[in-house]
Amino acid sequence: MAVGIVIVSHSARLAEGVAELAGQMSMGEVTIAVAGGTDDGSIGTSIDKVTAALQKAANPEGTLVLLDLGSAVMVAEMALEMLDPQERERVLISTAPLVEGAVLAAVEASAGSTLQEVAEAANNGHEMPKGKHR
Template sequence: MAVSIVIVSHSARLAEGVAELAEQMSMGEVTIAVAGGTDDGSVGTSLDKVIAALQKASNPEGTLVLLDLGSAVMVTEMALEQLDPSERQNIIISTAPLVEGAVLAAVEASAGSTLAEVAEAADNGHEMPKGKQEREP
């Protein structure tokens, strides 16, 4: 079993899209759960959705959580407090950029890497070039 990934976003469509891309890159070898949007389908975060995603992704190898914006961190931290200590033991909240981090994490997890290695790979998303653009002064 591979390290799993949870995507927390203010947008359900964004969370699903990032998960779709990461799943493609990991060739379906990694469990990726999403918590996007509020319970009524609007933009925001849902404590219940985050808890459900964390429980769905829970496994002995660990879970890496990737987030989009600030309050997603707060809601995820609140969700972790709601879990039993045994459930939150192997969960890392990543500071990696959402898309790049999710892709890199999924690829690393699909290779059978440890939670620490998957988290480190996601963090490398900070360094991924997005192309070089020349700007005039």
């Protein structure tokens, strides 16, 4: 079983798009759960959505959480506090860039890597070039 991934974003469409891209790159071998937008469909974050996504992606190998910005971090941390201590130990919140990190994490997870290896791969997203700098 592969490490699970949770995408937390202020936008449901953004979270779903990132999950779609990462899922394609992992050939569907990785559970990628999303928590995007508020409960009423507005832009924002929802602890209930994050908690549900954590439950969906949970597995014995662990879960990596990738976030967009701001309150997504706070809401993810609050959702983690609601987990029992054994479950909490198997979840890492990544500081990786959302899109690049999610794609690299999904590819690494699909190879059967450990949670730490998946987190390190996601962090390599910081180094991905996006064109020439002048």
